[in-house]
Amino acid sequence: MWLVVGLGNPGPRYARTRHNFGWMAVEALARSQGLVFRETPEGRALAAEWPERAVFLLPLTYMNLSGEAVASALRRWPVPRERVLVVYDDLDLPLGRLKLAPRGGSGGHRGMASVLASLGTEEIPRLRMGIGRPARGIPVPDYVLSEFAPEEWPLAERILTLAGEAVRTVLEEGLARAMTLYNRRDLLQNVKEGVKDGR
Template sequence: MHLIVGLGNIGSKYDGTRHNIGFEVIDTITRNKDITVKKKEQNGFTGVYREFGQKIMLAKPTTFMNNSGLCVAGLVNFYEVPLENLLIIYDDIDLEPGDVRIRQRGSGGTHNGMRSIIQSLGSQEFSRIRIGIGRPKECSDLVNFVLGRFAKSDGPLMETAIIEAAKGVDIFVKDGVDLAMNRINVRKKVEKQIFLENKEVKKLEN
């Protein structure tokens, strides 16, 4: 079984915030696969579908971001999910808005949800999809920034990023993390450059 976890905070007041981009990717996948993520288990909501000859579980932790590891470790241990079949989707302030990067392993950086997962699993050896949200102008305003909403100008980039991340999940499940990195990391960089160039052209035309 593959376990795909999107990180975020439960509650309507957090809908659409930068910190909930992982939840938005899961929501996009559920619409694409016509399933629901509503089963309550292991401190989260889950839903299952089958594709590419695989059983895939989608999950949203209900612990709030800083304790995401309780849900992830609970599901990994209960269903005996190999860490190579685990994929975490989350926001990353170290990437520009709209950037999408897949990594095979690594530290949690400044992300408290990822730190919690690594601590709970006792390992960094699992894949992740990082979605760039950029950094606040004032470093001291980090909490308000990640719990804030995207600027309208970032909307198209973020919508594209969510779609790309969902594609990355399909490639990860079907073909593995190496091919997912090769396809998504390179393609997203090219697509963003084209988007920015077109945006600049429109400014000049106006």
């Protein structure tokens, strides 16, 4: 069993923003399997169970307190820390890049920082989804809480699908195999060309 966490903020105001990229990916994957999200008893997250494979978790605590929801979920579904996969947006990767890793710091991402602090370790697997950095003069908070531009959506939607495939690969074949397939730098160019060609 894995606990797959999609970081983001709850509510329609944030649903399609860059900061909810991880949430969108996990939600889309779960729904593609016909799974239904339900609020956890303590009210800190939405959860969908994929029997004998994974629990998909969408924290309702808002980004900066994501760790509270994850820690609470681990009391209900006590999976090992090395099987907690956190999916989230990353400013340091361009839109279209995915990066899986078995451990590491938060990289300045407050949601991931909250998860690491609550679990007391940096040995937490993660899937970072690039959103790129804002243009000069645009504050980072405004940028991450804004929606993707219309011209970005075709690429963003393709990456949501790829992120779901990456998570499934982790669940079915392991993290190392998924890293080999989805950490490739040429993947970004291939995806962009596919979007351009309508594939």
